[in-house]
Amino acid sequence: MAVPTAPAPAPAGTARSTAPAVEVVDLQRRYGDFTAVRGISFEVHPGEVFALLGVNGAGKTSALEVLEGLADPDGGSVRVLGADPVAERARVRPHLGVLLQSSGLPGDLTVAETVRTWGRTLTAPRPVDEALDQVGLTGRADVRVRSLSGGERRRLDLALALLGRPSVVVLDEPTTGLDPESRRQVWRLVQDMVAGGAAVVLTTHHLEEAEELADRVAVLKAGQIVLSGTQAEIAETQPATIRFTLDEGAPLPPQPAGVQVVSTAPRVEWHTRALQPVLADLLGWAARHGVVLHALHARAASLEQAFLAVADGTHDAA
Numbered sequence: 001m002a003v004p005t006a007p008a009p010a011p012a013g014t015a016r017s018t019a020p021a022v023e024v025v026d027l028q029r030r031y032g033d034f035t036a037v038r039g040i041s042f043e044v045h046p047g048e049v050f051a052l053l054g055v056n057g058a059g060k061t062s063a064l065e066v067l068e069g070l071a072d073p074d075g076g077s078v079r080v081l082g083a084d085p086v087a088e089r090a091r092v093r094p095h096l097g098v099l100l101q102s103s104g105l106p107g108d109l110t111v112a113e114t115v116r117t118w119g120r121t122l123t124a125p126r127p128v129d130e131a132l133d134q135v136g137l138t139g140r141a142d143v144r145v146r147s148l149s150g151g152e153r154r155r156l157d158l159a160l161a162l163l164g165r166p167s168v169v170v171l172d173e174p175t176t177g178l179d180p181e182s183r184r185q186v187w188r189l190v191q192d193m194v195a196g197g198a199a200v201v202l203t204t205h206h207l208e209e210a211e212e213l214a215d216r217v218a219v220l221k222a223g224q225i226v227l228s229g230t231q232a233e234i235a236e237t238q239p240a241t242i243r244f245t246l247d248e249g250a251p252l253p254p255q256p257a258g259v260q261v262v263s264t265a266p267r268v269e270w271h272t273r274a275l276q277p278v279l280a281d282l283l284g285w286a287a288r289h290g291v292v293l294h295a296l297h298a299r300a301a302s303l304e305q306a307f308l309a310v311a312d313g314t315h316d317a318a
């Protein structure tokens with residue numbers, strides 16, 4: 001099971017051997033009497049993507065706002081590059097790239113003017129051409145922001161977030177509203193940033209996005225981290241699936257111990273926490289009895305399965 005509230009020890013020779021770029025300890029966030037974030041802790045290291053997942057209202061944005069320096073914590077602490085993002089904003093801000101869930105850019109400016117204006121607030125901005133090329137907006141440089149499509153506007157938001165070549169990047173649902181090609185373009189951008197040593201904190205409702213990008217994942221529920229770890233660790237919290245279809249009249253394989261039978265012949269589905277030995281026994285049995293297992297499918301649990309189990313409250317019992 002992977003439900004750590006403290007980070008796992010650093011494997012030698014990986015990004016973990018460096019100081020954390022983001023350090024969140026027992027963070028709490030309250031709105032009046034309501035506690036939206038209830039004591040969460042995590043670290044993100046340079047060269048790493050950390051995905052904070054959770055259903056609507058789980059507390060992701062409330063937590064990120066503290067990292068972004070937009071709100072003080074009501075308990076616990078947050079350090080970005082070793083500094084307090086609110087009290088030491090001037091120190092943190094030049095190195096921080098932030099993509100908010102929604103932005104309010106003036107509609108009258110063109111895309112290029114918007115980037116140029118934003119760049120004036122930064123010490124070492126990328127050239128406008130490079131920034132637009134990075135997000136595929138070169139051909140839209142002279143278009144007014146109000147005329148952009150939703151996806152184009154999102155890509156402009158991203159260009160602004162990355163304009164100062166930040167070493168810590170906070171992305172709140174970066175690809176919402178993007179088409180599949182633009183989404184992949186953003187993924188490549190994130191991967192390039194991380195290869196260059198940036199630390200990325202990401203929220204997303206697209207689990208395939210987290211699967212593609214995240215080195216480590218935490219799943220928030222009602223303001224608490226209920227599951228965290230690498231994708232492999234998270235997948236291991238759920239049983240693997242074996243599926244196959246039998247010919248009519250074929251013998252049914254013996255049911256191995258610990259297997260949960262989800263459906264029986266002709267289309268058999270088993271869930272198991274011992275995928276390899278159960279599969280090996282099944283294949284051995286089929287060979288000995290000359291039985292063909294049609295459409296044989298065997299796979300470890302996905303991040304989505306684990307996420308859904310958390311969402312419906314069954315992950316502890318699984």
Ligand SMILES: Nc1ncnc2c1ncn2[C@@H]1O[C@H](COP(=O)(O)OP(=O)(O)OP(=O)(O)O)[C@@H](O)[C@H]1O
Pocket residue numbers: 031034036054055056057058059060061062063
């Ligand atoms: N300004 C606020 N005042 C009162 N309650 C708030 C405020 N902002 C957020 N909340 C509440 O705090 C909880 C967490 O909200 P938050 O926006 O952090 O969740 P989220 O995980 O980011 O959700 P989503 O996936 O929908 O963006 C929700 O119940 C929300 O209604």
